[in-house]
Every structure is written in C-alpha cells, then in structure tokens.
Amino acid sequence: MLFPAGQRSFRPTECLHEPDSSPLTGRPWPWLLHAIAIGAEPGKVPPTAAAPGKGNTSELAATNAQRAVLETPGIAAFWDFREDPGNKRISLAPGAHAMEEMAGPVAREADGPFGTALHIKSGQWLRIPRDQLGSLNIHGPRAQVTVMAWVRRERPHAWQAIAGVWDESRKKRQYCLFLNAASRTDHRTMKRKPSKDLFQGHVSSVGGPTPGEEFCITYASSGSVVAMEGWHCLTLTYDAREVRLYLDGRFDASEGSNPFPYAEVSLTAGRAVPSSPSAACRCAAGRGTSSAVAGSLAVFQRALSAEEIAALHTATALTKAPE
Helix, strand or coil, rough: CCCCCCCCCCCCECCCCCCCHHHHHHHHCCEEEEEEECCCCCCCCCCCCCCCCCCHHHHHHHHHHHHHHHHCCCEEECCCCCCCCCCCEECCCCCCEEEEEECCEEEEEEECCCCCCCEEEECCCCEEEEEHHHHHCCCECCCEEEEEEEEEEECCCCCCCEEEECCCCCCCCCCCEEEEECCCCCCCCEEEEECCCCEEEECCCCCCCCCCCCCCCCEECCCCCCCCCCCCCEEEECCEEEEEEEEEEECCCECCCEEECCCCEEECCCCCCCCCCCCCCCCCCCCCCEEEEEEEEEEECCCHHHHHHHHHHHHHCCCCCCC
C-alpha cells in the first residue's frame, strides 16, 4: 500500500495467505464465499417469478445480457438467480459454483437486468463451502479481481455486505463489496470521516484489521450515493496496485478514497462470511443488517478495464448507461 511519509504501511512481503485448516479443530475452514448478504424488508412479499420462458422480448434481452457477461475474458463465476427457491444457485460460468441458501428458502422475483432476482429476507444469506471455492479463491502476488453486483436497495441500514470472500471474525479476509459504510477512509492520511449511502470495495493482504487499527479501514469508497430507487451496477476492481469503484458503468472518483492505493501486496486467501454480528467490520453476514434485491453477481479473475465495465453496464442496464 502507498502511504505518505510517517503513515503506517504494509511490507511488500505481506500477502493474502491461504489457511489450510482451523487452528482450533485442525479441520478445513467450513465457509468460503460470502455471496449476497442482502435482506428484504421484513414482511414484504415480492412478486413471484415465473420459470424462464422462451422467445419473448424480455427473455431475449436477458439472454443477450448473460452472453455479454459470460463472454468477457477472465470470468470466474456468474449467477442470474433463476433457480426456484429451495435450490442451489448455480453459476453459469465454467466451474458451476453452487451457492446454498442459509436460514430458509430465498424468494425469487421477476425483475432485474437478467429477468429474475433474489429477494432475501433479513437474516438470510447464501454461501459456498470452502472446499468448493475453486477459481473464486483469488489470492497471492499480483492477484487481480473484479466483483460486479446488480442490486436494488430497499433499506438504509449501514454496513451491508454484498458479496466476497470475507471473514473478519477469524481474520480470513480476501475481497468484498460493501454498501453504506458508516465512514470512509482518506488513503493520504488514513483518517476516516462519516459517510452515508456510498458503496465500498475491500481487499486484504493481512486477513485481519488494518495494522494499528481496531477494524479494517483500508477500503475504497465511492464518490456518489447509491440511490434507493432503481437498479444499480456496483463494481469493484483490484489490479494489484489500487482498488477502483464504478457506479452504473462509470468510474466514481472520490478524492482520497477512490481510487484507493493498495500496491506491492498479495491478496490473502481465506474463507468468507463473518460468522456472527461481532465480526470486525460490523458486518453480520446478512443477519438483519442489510437489505436489497440482487439481480445478478459476477466475479472475474482480473481487473476489468473502464471500457469493459461501461460496455457490460450498457448491455445489462436498467438505468441510464454512461454517455
């Protein structure tokens, strides 16, 4: 990470490590991907999605949008959430990563850029067991990653974890996309100021809190708010030098916070999903702290360019694309 003189920094030899087993039990870590930690408003019943049809205009548009994502080089996983509640959500990309529901069946509704979406109740989330992480276990020197999530906000709660490989409670963090952190960090001073309705991108080379801090404070924050209305494409990229955030296909600059330098380090490999509300980043793994509807999720094993992100947004947008 690049810091001004006198500020704390990471040694170039630090890297995102891959723990083989729990130090308490000696068994492999039971969690991996913290995917879509977002919850629907309690008591709100979403419209039920019919099974995907054939030949209609909306189905054709969804198919074209899917193709745009799946044909992008470096794709590791892509979910459009078309499965019925009670079933595993299977990635359409090679590897067919399967996310399993936690805390009951997750409702599906007919909406979003791909024609269907998850409507998650508070307290629900999806996960992938660690031994099935495969190509999502992105770590090591010069590791790169892109996480794209198509979401619709419903509630203004702080620290909503969207998707990533993340476990602060056991210091096993890699990368994660968050929404509505209570503060943002200025990388030039490593001081934080209050924020609201922005989104955040984390990567970690240490697995636990930022050295010298109680929590992880090394993250990028967007320059613009994520409105409660409509669908939005939130994108995190990391190119082994800096974290960059894109809102609805456009780089969303924020002085001191986006881009956020994180150079000469190596991503830690670990499991995901903070297992309790006491996790270090105050993320409760979707257990009542977050709320949105998820239209899709894609993960790439490289940092997509600004042009690629804009093109994918144009292909999948339900909001205005960049001019």
